[in-house]
Amino acid sequence: MATACPPRHxxxxxxxxxxxxxxxxxxxxxxxxxxxxxxxxxxxxxDAATGLYCxxxxxxxxxxxxxxxxxxxxxxxxxxxxxxxxSLLTGTPHGVGAEALKESRIRQLPAxxxxxxxxxxxxxxxxxxxxxxxxxxxxxxxVMETVTASCRVRFLRLLLAFGGDADDGMxxxxxxxxxVSRQDIASxxxxxxxxxxxxxxxxxxxxxxxxxGRHVDIPDARRLAVESLGVLAD
Amino acid sequence: MATACPPRHxxxxxxxxxxxxxxxxxxxxxxxxxxxxxxxxxxxxxDAATGLYCxxxxxxxxxxxxxxxxxxxxxxxxxxxxxxxxSLLTGTPHGVGAEALKESRIRQLPAxxxxxxxxxxxxxxxxxxxxxxxxxxxxxxxVMETVTASCRVRFLRLLLAFGGDADDGMxxxxxxxxxVSRQDIASxxxxxxxxxxxxxxxxxxxxxxxxxGRHVDIPDARRLAVESLGVLAD
DNA sequence: CGCCAGGTTGATTTCGCTCAAGCAATGTGG
DNA sequence: CCACATTGCTTGAGCGAAATCAACCTGGCG
Numbered sequence: 402m403a404t405a406c407p408p409r410h411x412x413x414x415x416x417x418x419x420x421x422x423x424x425x426x427x428x429x430x431x432x433x434x435x436x437x438x439x440x441x442x443x444x445x446x447x448d449a450a451t452g453l454y455c456x457x458x459x460x461x462x463x464x465x466x467x468x469x470x471x472x473x474x475x476x477x478x479x480x481x482x483x484x485x486x487x488s489l490l491t492g493t494p495h496g497v498g499a500e501a502l503k504e505s506r507i508r509q510l511p512a513x514x515x516x517x518x519x520x521x522x523x524x525x526x527x528x529x530x531x532x533x534x535x536x537x538x539x540x541x542x543x544v545m546e547t548v549t550a551s552c553r554v555r556f557l558r559l560l561l562a563f564g565g566d567a568d569d570g571m572x573x574x575x576x577x578x579x580x581v582s583r584q585d586i587a588s589x590x591x592x593x594x595x596x597x598x599x600x601x602x603x604x605x606x607x608x609x610x611x612x613x614g615r616h617v618d619i620p621d622a623r624r625l626a627v628e629s630l631g632v633l634a635d
Numbered sequence: 636m637a638t639a640c641p642p643r644h645x646x647x648x649x650x651x652x653x654x655x656x657x658x659x660x661x662x663x664x665x666x667x668x669x670x671x672x673x674x675x676x677x678x679x680x681x682d683a684a685t686g687l688y689c690x691x692x693x694x695x696x697x698x699x700x701x702x703x704x705x706x707x708x709x710x711x712x713x714x715x716x717x718x719x720x721x722s723l724l725t726g727t728p729h730g731v732g733a734e735a736l737k738e739s740r741i742r743q744l745p746a747x748x749x750x751x752x753x754x755x756x757x758x759x760x761x762x763x764x765x766x767x768x769x770x771x772x773x774x775x776x777x778v779m780e781t782v783t784a785s786c787r788v789r790f791l792r793l794l795l796a797f798g799g800d801a802d803d804g805m806x807x808x809x810x811x812x813x814x815v816s817r818q819d820i821a822s823x824x825x826x827x828x829x830x831x832x833x834x835x836x837x838x839x840x841x842x843x844x845x846x847x848g849r850h851v852d853i854p855d856a857r858r859l860a861v862e863s864l865g866v867l868a869d
Numbered sequence: 870c871g872c873c874a875g876g877t878t879g880a881t882t883t884c885g886c887t888c889a890a891g892c893a894a895t896g897t898g899g
Numbered sequence: 900c901c902a903c904a905t906t907g908c909t910t911g912a913g914c915g916a917a918a919t920c921a922a923c924c925t926g927g928c929g
């Protein structure tokens with residue numbers, strides 16, 4: 402099966418939408434649907450770009466390994482979001498790797514189609530620029546956080562980010578589900594998995610949240626939000 | 636005085652060049668030359684973009700402050716490089732602040748001119764995208780480094796980055812000059828200035844480099860490069 | 870059943886931060 | 900010109916957060 406435009410997802414995929422609006426003339430057979438198992442790599446650091454990817458379902462992780470072989474999870478790509486555009490549009494090898502974190506259906510758009518769409522409609526390029534700008538802002542925040550905030554605070558903030566959709570502003574008693582393993586969460590905030598365990602332990606002992614497998618119960622989201630701001634002086 | 640195209644600098648300013656090639660029809664009076672003293676802010680985090688900036692001479696620092704008021708130097712902008720384009724092109728407030736680190740001459744191009752240039756020539760947008768992609772790659776590297784590498788290693792790598800131009804591949808006995816104060820260097824690698832002092836002390840004691848004010852002598856650049864890879868197992 | 874990956878826990882160490890003081894260079898006002 | 904503050908940098912002592920090393924548990928799954 403191959404349709405150019407996936408069913409509209411809940412998340413921002415302005416780039417893909419722009420592509421569909423203009424770039425895909427015959428809407429059939431231009432995008433290829435692929436399937437990945439958890440842990441399966443989609444592309445590696447250093448590979449040349451072969452196309453543009455969009456997560457239809459599942460979850461994708463963007464990884465980077467440094468010289469010492471240390472690997473780190475930089476960010477998650479959720480259903481409806483595109484990835485791999487940077488390398489494709491600049492014509493440089495991938496600076497990061499992508500891998501499926503859950504079983505995932507990925508839509509892949511050939512490079513030629515994307516290039517044509519970009520050439521035909523300037524708005525497409527702008528859409529990708531905006532997307533990159535947002536990713537960049539997040540990367541900058543991450544730098545700041547890793548330098549200034551304790552791992553406890555970083556984890557609390559990540560919890561809030563995960564709970565973003567489940568967070569009924571009203572409410573006490575938020576429940577959410579961790580999208581990835583604890584190892585991956587540790588990697589995401591840049592700590593060892595042992596430290597991750599301990600941090601979770603402390604947070605449970607404080608009564609900020611209760612963890613069972615990947616399920617998290619947050620009795621008082623407001624309190625957790627306050628704690629996530631770091632230790633306040635006065 | 637106001638000329639559209641600055642004298643060609645040694646560094647990459649593909650965006651500015653693209654602008655000059657197409658966007659600036661009457662080449663006079665479109666860019667404004669401004670002057671900043673060390674420490675003087677160029678724009679603040681949260682400000683709306685008013686134009687595009689290009690460093691003609693001097694040095695500019697991109698800063699970010701987090702919720703707790705902690706400030707950090709994210710990167711340097713050297714002569715010939717443009718900055719402030721992200722906020723301008725996305726139409727969002729500046730996510731970072733810019734300030735002169737040395738006495739600087741800054742060329743400022745009004746928003747309208749840039750927007751027109753972008754609309755007229757798709758290549759301009761692509762040039763900015765490339766620039767952003769490069770900045771993003773650096774930000775990702777920075778995240779990895781701050782998490783995985785010790786502050787000693789991070790500093791050594793920064794030294795190498797500074798010495799990039801002075802580094803005659805041949806050579807023993809490289810000399811270079813620190814572009815900014817030690818406080819700013821500390822902020823750049825995400826450590827306290829006290830720690831910075833100690834790290835420099837250790838590096839001197841090891842004979843890796845000698846520091847006098849802002850002057851640095853590196854007797855054996857090759858050895859420093861090896862050390863900058865981190866502690867190797869075998 | 871035995872194996873193994875993911876996770877937890879404990880003991881110990883290390884790296885970098887905090888707090889505090891001191892010092893040299895520069896400025897500033899009387 | 901000197902007394903004084905200010906700023907950038909260095910040094911010391913002590914502490915604390917997170918890494919490291921090392922078991923050990925647990926639940927799948929062949």
